[in-house]
Amino acid sequence: MIHHRRIANTLVLSLILFFTVAVRTNVIAQNGQSLFNANCASCHNPHRDLTGPALYKVEERWPDKKKLYAWIRNNQEVIKSGDPYANELYLKWNKVAMNLFPQLTDPEIDAILAYVNSVPDPKAAAAAAATQGGGGTSGGGGSDNTLLFGILTLILAVVAMILLQVNANLKKLSDEREGLPALEPIPFWRNRAYIALVAIAFFCVGGYFTVKGAIGLGRNKNYQPEQPIYYSHKVHAGVNQISCLYCHTGAQEGKHANIPSLNVCMNCHMAINEYTGTEKIYKENNVEVNGTAEIQKLYEYAGYDPSVSKIWDPTKAKPVEWIQIHNLPDHVYFNHSQHVKAGQVACQTCHGEIQKMDEVYQFSDLSMGWCINCHRESKVQFKENGFYSIYQKFQHDLNSGAMDSTKGVTVEQIGGTECMKCHY
Incomplete structure (x- = not known):
């Protein structure tokens, strides 16, 4: 019985190691993707210039990564500091001010950069497919090590199982030498520990995909139907x-x-x-x-x-x-x-x-989080816009200098994140 408990404990530790390593990397990538979609996707693409420049390997274009962090949080301050690359970038994109993201932390920015760098270039993939005669592309993303960690974890799990078998054989030889009676192993399908372990594994995997599917229910990002004309x-x-x-x-x-x-x-x-x-x-x-x-x-x-x-x-x-x-x-x-x-x-x-x-x-995925984040960051165009003339306090504060005109007024400040604005 003690022998089976040891096997069960080792299997539990192996599964925990596998899910911890494999799922953790996947979660980090997903967090980076969700942060990118919520904050960056409306203006940036990893490999193509949109409203803003392509973000693939963007940290390599900045001489100091701390300046990149500062630029993302408040690009206007970096421009005012006289940074040559920041001003060159500002002029190159026709002095279009980037939205401010003061709420993003360094780890969150790193997660976004890791996701951006893991997105394969469609042109390179197409070229590789053409070179291979229409075959599939090789390998995964450059910095996404999920597959590598998964393979290593499986190898470790196999090694653990082999060591368990070696340990069982050695114990059997030791018991025979000492004259102890050998206990018959319980078949897998009758072992409660194994059954419980498999049930927990199925529950975790099934729950993960169920939650993931429920979150994405109704979201049709990249949906591209073929039209009648x-x-x-x-x-x-x-x-x-x-x-x-x-x-x-x-x-x-x-x-x-x-x-x-x-x-x-x-x-x-x-x-x-x-x-x-x-x-x-x-x-x-x-x-x-x-x-x-x-x-x-x-x-x-x-x-x-x-x-x-x-x-x-x-x-x-x-x-x-x-x-x-x-x-x-x-x-x-x-x-x-x-x-x-x-x-x-x-x-x-x-x-x-x-x-x-x-x-x-x-x-865009048109999710609620995507819309709310846009409302939090987007500035309201007060100047020469009669629609917002009713917000006299903001108009007065902007004209008197009590409110920083470079930061402006966001949609959130005029009630853009109130529930009843979008749900009625």
């Missing part, structure tokens, strides 16, 4: 510089941004019946898109045949069944005009670099 935002908003508000008129004046009706499309495509762009269009699976054929699909929905008549009859049209990408729960109130017109929030803040996307995908 291939519509390239890159061609329209990027190459041809069509304003977002030309098609999504409700974004500035109403609660919903709205999907444009066929008559908005036909305003241009009555005259444009073929794709003549110099750049080829590709789907996510690298299949080339025939732009002219997609325009013909639009004509089919519109009930228009330019070879028969140059006049379009809207009564023959049928609606395009676009697949909704961005969707909030029914109990959440969101008003586009309040953000776009009153808050002067750029479309790219929530939707990413939409002008560079061919097939649109959900850029």
Whole structure:
């Protein structure tokens, strides 16, 4: 019985070691990812320049890591200190002030940097896949040692099991030499300690994935459905510089941004019946898109045949069944005009670099934490904005110098984190 207790204790210690090492590294990576998504993802990408520069290996671009910490917490103070790299960076990005993150601690910033550096470069992965003839990419992320720690833990567990077996054999030989009766081992399926151990392991693993799935329920970050007509935002908003508000008129004046009706499309495509762009269009699976054929699909929905008549009859049209990408729960109130017109929030803040996307995908996770963090950090555009004229105290404090104009007023200070602002 004592022999089985020793085995059970050793197995428990091995499992604890495995879960501690493997899960701890995974949790650190997840914390870094969640911190990145909550604080940085609206303006930064690990490998591509967005509103701000790419963050991969950003600590190597700073001569002093402490200056990087100070920059993240209050970039304006670092600029005022006369740091040459900080001022060069500020000028390079057209003097666009970065949000302040005084609440982030050094370990949290390190977790964000570790996550950013662990994200593989999509271009490098694609090049590796092409080199290998379409095979999978090799290895994991550069600084993510979860797999390594997991393998080492499994090796240690195997070594522990071998040592247990050696110890059992030696004890058996010792008992035989001393004339002690040998106890028959209890089969695994009848051993309560083993059964309890397996049950606890299944409970922990199942609970972890259940909680993880429950937290991510309803979040569709990177969701990218295939639409009935291939519509390239890159061609329209990027190459041809069509304003977002030309098609999504409700974004500035109403609660919903709205999907444009066929008559908005036909305003241009009555005259444009073929794709003549110099750049080829590709789907996510690298299949080339025939732009002219997609325009013909639009004509089919519109009930228009330019070879028969140059006049379009809207009564023959049928609606395009676009697949909704961005969707909030029914109990959440969101008003586009309040953000776009009153808050002067750029479309790219929530939707990413939409002008560079061919097939649109959900850029942000649109979680409650993501929204609240934005409200805590985003400054309210008080100047020449009549919507905020009712906040006379803030206006007076800013004009008199009682409030630091460089820090400004955040959305949180005007009630942006109150529950009833978004839930009613």
